[in-house]
Amino acid sequence: MSDQSKQAEIVRQSLKRRYRKERRFRAYGIIAIAIALSALVVLFADIIGKGHSAFIKTTITMDVDIDGEMMYLDDASDERQMKMADFVEPLIQALMREIPGAGESDRDAVRDLLNPYASNQLRDALKEYPDLLGTTQTMELLSHTNVDVYVKHAGDDNYSIKLNQQQREWVDQLVEKGVVDTSFNDVFFSRGDSRDPSRAGILGAIVGSLLTMAVTLVLSFPIGVAAAIYLEEFAPQNKLTDFIEVNINNLAAVPSIIFGLLGLAVFINLFGMPRSVPVVGGLVLTLMTLPTIIISSRAAIKSVPPSIREAAEGIGASKMQVVLHHVLPLALPGMLTGSIIGMAQALGETAPLLLIGMVAFIVDVPGGFLDSATVLPVQVFLWAGSPELAFIERASAAIMVLLAFLISMNALAIWMRKRLERRW
């Protein structure tokens, strides 16, 4: 055998090994992607699995005798009487009628199936329609959280069910009769926070988030665009410009919690602004998102071809006219896309808002920029820290709402990029 063919033989044998290595390397890549994607799938499955049941509420529908004598009430339009009246009794009586086996000694056990606030529903109805007094009405009342948990999670070992054996049998009977039923949880979308999981909602947090985002958008978009225009079009090549650019790049990488410290020290302690209000939250998030917006706006300005500028200058436009009349309109779609992504980041941000006090327990839906408020991600944080699983369930549901907002914002950004951005 010649030398050459010997070499060829060696190469052929090593080739097998080398191809095996090649395949192994490819497999590593596939495994890495599989790990990342499975983490994504597990994350989503976990949150949906934990939270989907929060979109359902458990109600008790029954005929209630609105009996004045039982309630110590003979005129529902009399405010003083309304304050003293007993709105719980008719509900207990109505529910006792639905449970055949329940005697007078079971009163307390029966009452504990009703939500402590169910009586408010009756009171509010009477306040609005005083004529209802003395009639029998079919009412849909919120059940107690314990009943809600039992109906939704009876077989689940993670949930501890705080109903005794007898109450469980009653609830089973009531479910069979259709008195206890489940429906879409509108409470979750129409109320603020509450100590009672079945009455806790995310409307307060959503409104708080919207107010905070409004402040952030109003401030960060114009300032970011103006800064980008200056840096791209007007800034002279000097030390100051370099320093500004270094600052922007570094601020983009500063941990968000540091902006919280800044907000606490400057806006709250130095300027004496109130704590936990959307204005301060918006200011802090503005400072945080500005670098993102500036960087993406600069990229958008850069992508406008020089021929546009030259043409405008050629017919006698001043530098400012070139920028404002020609470059800016062409760069605007790209700027908007970048800003939407920046706003999505700000919407999911939690840490700096914790430091400026937006973690308070707030029941009311905020009505303005200077009302105490909380935001969606902070609401998730607050509920996730609760030992009650019913709150965890709501935290997951709030995460789903938050993710829905974020995904639609990002989808909007992608759509705008495809639709409006021009390529030269």
Added chain:
Amino acid sequence: MQAANLFLVTIVLALVAYVLGYARSRSLATPLGGIRHLKSLPFYYGARAALWCGIPALIVLGLWAAFQGKVIQLLVVGSLPAEMIPDSEGAASLLLSKISNVASGALPPGFAEPPIVEAAERLTALRAQSRWYMTALVVAVAVLAGFLGWIRIQPRLNARAQVEKTLKWIFFACAALAILTTLGIIFSVAFETIRFFGKISFVEFFFGTQWSPQTALRADQVAAEGAFGMVPLFTGTLLISAIAMLVAVPVGLLSAIYLSEYASRRVRGIVKPLLELLAGIPTVVYGFFAALTVAPFISNFAASLGIDASSQSALAAGGVMGIMIIPFVSSLSDDVINAVPQTLRDGSLALGATQSETMKKVIFPAALPGIMGGILLAVSRAIGETMIVVMAAGLAANLTANPLESVTTVTVQIVTLLTGDQEFDSAKTLAAFALGAMLFLATLALNVLALHIVRKYREQYE
């Protein structure tokens, strides 16, 4: 009037000034024979009047709104009888909140001492006064300056140049806000940090191995003195970041290599956005996942093996943080790998190397500096990450390297020390700012270093 409403009023006044300025320039131009005898277009005369009207008024408004709270506080405290003037900042903030509670009606006046009720009345009066002065001053400034701007409109005035110059300065101010923000960060952490080191020695902070910031709330209270040694926080942060990097670097790097070298266009078009989705998920969601799913899973799994694991193990927080950082590492590596010139690739393949050999022996070494830069950026991200560790890591500062034990981090301590009620001069709150300063310096150093490496690397191939 509220500051927000006043802002709108100023805008309206500026619009009015615009319309008047526009009209005046036109009426000045008519006897001359039309607007072509003006130095600038009527639009610019209007805009000039609007700027004259709006800018000074808005500056006054901003300054007033920023400082009125503080000034009113000082006036109210200053008017208290001598024996009630608080001696410490903590007492001052307590007193102020009491006064404002009485003023807002949250605390009935009967429950407070007479001087406080008086102070509350003064507070309410001062607030009303301040609003009046602010409204009067801002409107006066707007009208006066607007009028001055309007009256000086002449056909020979080069309004366009003036408006453009002003706009340019406004744009510059917006860009300079970045410097202001950095300065704000430095000053806000620096002052408190200096005060902190006035109470706690450098040596204790940097070399102490005990962290338990429970100081006495009142002077006469018997409580632990509090220990402020940041070594356990530092090691805890490093442990969690190291775990995160162990997850993120191999997974991120390998997936970037696969996507840039092997994957078809279609696969890339699907997988890349999905990976980026991981980066878009808010950190609080990862924290939720780590605290309520991964941590219990790890501790149950360890228990089934007979190992003792904390329910707030560093492994859970670090692992989930690693998942969060995967897209960060993979997109940075992707950029760096794509920046390696095609000629290197072609040369290696032409010599008969397989794709993986090309990758491992040629492209990877060439891209290594850039990849290192990317990893440093990822480390700085991991160190500064807050929500995952606040929710999933512990509070107790254990000095340990065991990933199954609970550790605490710098960011967790900042959040714990600063949420809830606080006095502003206790060593506890000041410690949070000192930790913030350390965090800022550490991430700044990492970022500067990383950006430097990445830039150097780019230049090499340009």
